Amino acid sequence: MRRSALVLLSAAALLLAPACERPARGRQQRAVASRALSNMLAYPQSSVVNVAAGREAAEVTLSAPATGDEIARWYRQTLVLNGWDLTRDGRLPDGSMVIHAVKDGRPLWVTVQPGSGGATTYTLVGVALESDSVP
Numbered sequence: 001m002r003r004s005a006l007v008l009l010s011a012a013a014l015l016l017a018p019a020c021e022r023p024a025r026g027r028q029q030r031a032v033a034s035r036a037l038s039n040m041l042a043y044p045q046s047s048v049v050n051v052a053a054g055r056e057a058a059e060v061t062l063s064a065p066a067t068g069d070e071i072a073r074w075y076r077q078t079l080v081l082n083g084w085d086l087t088r089d090g091r092l093p094d095g096s097m098v099i100h101a102v103k104d105g106r107p108l109w110v111t112v113q114p115g116s117g118g119a120t121t122y123t124l125v126g127v128a129l130e131s132d133s134v135p
Contacts, residue, residue: 033058036126
C-alpha cells in the first residue's frame with residue numbers, strides 16, 4: 001500500500017480552528033484537536049472542509065475525489081496496517097458507513113457519507129486521552 005497519504009490532520013487542526021473565538025479558548029481547542037487527531041492519515045487527495053474541537057475530542061471533515069466505498073475500503077486496510085483494531089464496521093440506513101477502531105486505548109470513528117458528483121465527504125473523530133489532554 002502506498003504511504004503517500006499525508007498526516008495532515010494535526011496541521012489542519014492547528015490552522016483551521018475557528019478564528020472568531022477568544023484566543024485562549026482557540027488555543028486550547030487547537031491543542032486538543034492536534035492531540036486527538038495526531039498521526040491520523042487522510043485519504044489521498046483529500047481537502048479539509050472543517051475542523052472542530054471540544055475539551056477532549058476533535059472532529060475533522062474532509063472531502064475526497066473518490067466513492068464512499070473506495071474511501072471506506074482504504075481506511076479498513078490502512079488502519080489495520082497501522083496497528084488499529086477494527087471494532088465496528090457497518091452501514092447506516094442513509095447509506096453512510098461507520099468504522100470504529102482502537103489503538104492503544106485510543107478510539108477513532110470514521111464516518112463516510114454517500115457522495116455525489118464525484119466527491120465524497122468523510123469525518124474523522126478522535127479523542128485526546130486523559131494523559132494527553134490539555135489542562
